[in-house]
Amino acid sequence: MTPAAVVPGRSCENCTLCCKVLGIPELAKPRGQECTFCDTGRGCTIYGRRPEVCAEFYCSFLLSPALGEEWKPTTSHMVLGYIADADVIIIYTDPDHPGVWRQEPYLARVKKWARTTDTGYVLIWEGKGALALHGEDEFDLGALRDDQVIVRDDGRGDGIGNKTTVYVVDRDAAARGE
Numbered sequence: 001m002t003p004a005a006v007v008p009g010r011s012c013e014n015c016t017l018c019c020k021v022l023g024i025p026e027l028a029k030p031r032g033q034e035c036t037f038c039d040t041g042r043g044c045t046i047y048g049r050r051p052e053v054c055a056e057f058y059c060s061f062l063l064s065p066a067l068g069e070e071w072k073p074t075t076s077h078m079v080l081g082y083i084a085d086a087d088v089i090i091i092y093t094d095p096d097h098p099g100v101w102r103q104e105p106y107l108a109r110v111k112k113w114a115r116t117t118d119t120g121y122v123l124i125w126e127g128k129g130a131l132a133l134h135g136e137d138e139f140d141l142g143a144l145r146d147d148q149v150i151v152r153d154d155g156r157g158d159g160i161g162n163k164t165t166v167y168v169v170d171r172d173a174a175a176r177g178e
């Protein structure tokens with residue numbers, strides 16, 4: 001990712017929300033807790049030696065012109081990301097603003113994303129837990145442990161009507177295909 005991909009006129013100015021909502025394994029920093037190196041609203045106090053994962057992160061507000069100004073993290077209290085190959089939209093909510101994604105103008109857009117993905121889902125990190133949205137369904141994934149992974153199953157393998165579900169399994173079991 002290069003800064004050249006950033007939507008013209010957008011920047012991280014006055015925002016450090018990703019330094020709060022994202023987990024940074026390299027720093028043993030949990031999701032939803034501000035990084036000890038963060039100067040809130042100003043930037044990173046170890047900028048030149050911040051972990052690569054920090055240096056490479058650009059939220060979707062910076063990258064996507066399809067997201068209007070209402071999605072600016074300092075306004076929405078959410079940080080968005082996107083996993084293109086799985087078509088998974090990730091929403092990290094600020095723990096100080098629980099449920100903000102259920103408010104308008106956000107809810108209608110989130111539901112539309114959940115309805116219109118064929119291969120993915122919307123993943124919402126909120127508090128200590130996570131939710132997945134697909135179609136009209138909401139899946140409470142609970143508080144994920146580090147040794148768990150999220151699985152999306154379109155139901156085609158078990159003959160129960162092609163009903164997509166999203167759930168959590170132990171990483172070892174997933175690797176064994178269980």
Ligand code: SF4
Nearest residue numbers: 012015016018059073
């Ligand atoms: S959430 Fe987005 S705009 Fe805010 S500091 Fe992080 S990358 Fe920049």
Ligand code: SF4
Nearest residue numbers: 019035037038044054
């Ligand atoms: S190391 Fe710097 S950029 Fe990374 S989370 Fe902490 S404050 Fe943010």
